[in-house]
Amino acid sequence: xxxxxxxxxxxxxxxxxxxxxxxxxxxxxxxxxxxxxxxxxxxxxxxxxxxxxxxxxxxxxxxxxxxxxxxxxxxxxxxxxxxxxxxxxxxxxxxxxxxxxxxxxxxxxxxxxxxxxxxxxxxxxxxxxxxxxxxxxxxxxxxxxxxxxxxxxxxxxxxxxxxxxxxxxxxxxxxxxxxxxxxxxxxxxxxxxxxxxxxxxxxxxxxxxxxxxxxxxxxxxxxxx
Numbered sequence: 001x002x003x004x005x006x007x008x009x010x011x012x013x014x015x016x017x018x019x020x021x022x023x024x025x026x027x028x029x030x031x032x033x034x035x036x037x038x039x040x041x042x043x044x045x046x047x048x049x050x051x052x053x054x055x056x057x058x059x060x061x062x063x064x065x066x067x068x069x070x071x072x073x074x075x076x077x078x079x080x081x082x083x084x085x086x087x088x089x090x091x092x093x094x095x096x097x098x099x100x101x102x103x104x105x106x107x108x109x110x111x112x113x114x115x116x117x118x119x120x121x122x123x124x125x126x127x128x129x130x131x132x133x134x135x136x137x138x139x140x141x142x143x144x145x146x147x148x149x150x151x152x153x154x155x156x157x158x159x160x161x162x163x164x165x166x167x168x169x170x171x172x173x174x175x176x177x178x179x180x181x182x183x184x185x186x187x188x189x190x191x192x193x194x195x196x197x198x199x200x201x202x203x204x205x206x207x208x209x210x211x212x213x214x215x216x217x218x219x220x221x222x223x224x225x
Contacts, residue, residue, distance in 0.1 A: 026182035028052050032108075038171040051181070093198050100194060102148070104179075104187040110149055111176040113156035118170035120163030131162050 028051060035046040045062040087094065117134055121127045138158055 100190045107183040108177045114174040116159040116172040118161040120168035
């Protein structure tokens with residue numbers, strides 16, 4: 001009896017520890033850092049994900065000219081037609097995934113946002129016009145972002161610099177977001193369930209299209225005769 005009580009105590013203790021560990025893990029925030037720089041061939045994209053308190057989970061640098069050089073083959077560009085066909089073919093799935101992605105985006109908390117653009121055209125008047133358009137576009141994009149993400153204590157820093165001497169286009173965005181690990185797990189589970197039901201429905205429809213005509217043909221009066 002004492003052995004059973006001791007075993008029950010150990011089991012309940014382990015379950016309690018696992019529950020506490022899972023609860024703490026779900027509440028721990030993830031820190032996502034995105035940095036994109038565009039200037040011709042010197043473009044790059046930087047992604048870093050850290051788990052509080054500073055444990056690095058993922059870090060990756062994507063270079064535009066990564067596949068250039070001696071002895072290396074350049075990665076072929078993906079045709080826009082293939083991208084369009086992919087979107088059209090999987091449009092029902094993308095529509096089902098959109099609410100899940102929107103749920104996850106709403107849980108992101110912006111901590112830092114720096115957005116710089118440098119633009120220059122051959123004509124100074126055109127550069128001035130383009131400057132106004134860039135400011136308008138940035139204002140619209142920021143309004144959409146903060147509509148879904150909500151306001152943060154840190155205000156975004158937006159810079160637009162004209163270059164009247166020569167044609168130029170430089171784009172830099174540096175942002176930091178935080179999100180709780182639990183929201184990421186919930187979004188991942190929702191995505192898996194969405195994929196499962198979507199491909200299961202496709203499989204069942206294919207079975208119906210394949211076997212129902214055969215059953216109808218066998219059940220017809222001519223087939224009986």
